[in-house]
Amino acid sequence: MVLFSLVASHSSLDLETVARLSAGAAEVGADVVAGDNDVVGMVTLATCNRFELYAQARTAEDVESARSSIVAAVSARTGLSERQVSNALATRQGPAVPRHLFAVSTGLESAVVGEREIAGQVRRALSFAQEAGVSTPALVRLFQAASKTAKDVGAQTALGRRGMSIVSVALDLAAELQDAPSLAGRTAVLFGTGAYAGAAMAQLAQRGCTDIRVYSASGRAETFVASRGGTALGDDSLPAALAAAHLLLGCSGMDRQVAAADIAPLRGAGSPQLTVIDLALTHDFAPDIAELPGVDLLTLETVRQAAPAEQSATLVEAATLVADAATTFEQAQNARSLDHAIVALRRHTMAVLDDEIAKIRQQHGCTAATAEVEFAMRRMVKQLLHVPTVRAKELAASGDAESYLAALDALYGLKLEPAALGAAAEASLRGGAGDAGGSKLGGAAGGRRSGSQRLA
Incomplete structure (x- = not known):
């Protein structure tokens, strides 16, 4: 693995x-x-x-x-x-x-x-x-x-x-451009219905923007607003919404960009100041929108440059936790590199035990005494396997799996390749349970997910 x-x-x-x-x-x-x-x-x-x-x-x-x-x-x-x-x-x-x-x-x-x-x-x-x-x-x-x-x-x-995020920093900038302490009383048109659009809508609501209208080129706006509030827009109602909007937020990555030629005929002398926030990686708005009078355009790059820096002490503290977590994860992964060896030793030992128990049953039958002997022998083997199992985990975590494999070869004649059967051993140690998600190792894959999983 x-x-x-x-x-x-x-x-x-x-x-x-x-x-x-x-x-x-x-x-x-x-x-x-x-x-x-x-x-x-x-x-x-x-x-x-x-x-x-x-x-x-x-x-x-x-x-x-x-x-x-x-x-x-x-x-x-x-x-x-x-x-x-x-x-x-x-x-x-x-x-x-x-x-x-x-x-x-x-x-x-x-x-x-x-x-x-x-x-x-x-x-x-x-x-x-x-x-x-x-x-x-x-x-x-x-x-x-x-x-x-x-x-x-x-x-x-x-x-x-x-609580900083790309959306929150963008909306902070928008409030400054709108020359307002908050976005209360503003009208926003949100393009998109994915997870990122949901986060944007929540941020708008938290800032007092209650008139939020949602447009989806794929026709999912009605479903989106049903659980979040707001007003769904269609192709017919979109132009009027654009004419009255203070904010446009792009979170969809539509095939067709909204350009200056789409906005200009809708915005007259009495139109409010318009702030366009383009958070889609593939851009919902064409750059020429920024050339229109009374229109400001914010992009991901704008947001990145404007984002406030965290204090250095906080960053060091967080980075230390990340490094420690990565080390712990790597040690845990290394410890699994001898799972196949542990399984092989258990199988070898239990096979010997089963042979001996079969001989006892053949000689003495299935009596209470035989059952007591079997119970004692299994308990003894379990105890004998405890230390080798612990040592396997310790050696694997330290990166010295080879020593353990060499010992199994010398003591039991078990010749194993490093992690050659790791996936099979993992399944054995889990009692044969496969990956719920499916994989090439775990049998047939599950159903495929269609559509883009891009979140912005």
Whole structure:
């Protein structure tokens, strides 16, 4: 079992490239895991400013081949050449994988440091992978540990306590541009009905904006407002809403951008000051909107530059917790590297025990005395296996699995390869339970999830 990740984010690439990589994000995992390659499972984390793929290969020697398969799948979905995709995606292996994901989940790697939405996006990325049948037990553990780390950092540090997010910083800027202490009494038109749009709507409501109108190019506005409030817009009612709006928020990534030519005829001399907030990675609004009189345009890059910096002491404290959590996770993963050896030793020992018990039963029958002897022998074997099991975990956690395997060979004649049967052993130690999410190791994959899982 080897985990690795392919990462593209705002910190290393322009957002346009990140957006192009994110095209067809939901389908990439299914494409790769269903193919004939060395990728066992994959989780895709696609947000408004990052595209990250967390994958599992069978062995360390298979990582490069697995990476090539993923790059080819992304290329096929995006239209980018494999060389472009490969150059854009930085590869991480070993301890760097949990360390980066844990930092991402806590908001340390966000454009707005300490943002709240990313933790939920990490949880949803795992859920999508499980629903699509492309997760594995190891990936589930990785993402669950990331979510726990985010909770711990949130509870033990001041990071994120101010409730900052990309949306909140954008709305702070909008209030300044509107020259108002709050957004109370303002009319907002929200484009999109996904999780990110839901967060934006909640933020608007918290700031006193009660006249919120929602437009969805895919026709989901009615369902969206039914549980959140607001007014659903259609193609016929959208122009009038744009004419009266103080705020436009783009969270959908529509195929067609709203341009200056769409807005200009609707805005007259008596129209209110208009602030356009474009939070979609693929842009809901064309840049030329900013050239219209009385219109201000805020983008993800604008928000990133305007975001207030957290205090250095808080960042150090949070980073320390992330590093400790990553170390703990890596040690736990190492400890599992001898699971197959533990299973092999148990099977060997229990086979010898069963043979001896069978001889006793043959000689003395199924008497009460025989049952007592069997109970005592099984209890003795269980006690004898306790120390070897504990030592296996200790040696594996310290990275010295080879010593344990050598001892099994010398003492019992058990010749085992390092972690060669790790996945099978994991299933045996769980009593044969497979991954609920499905994988190549756990049988048939579950139903595929269609549509984009991009959240912005």
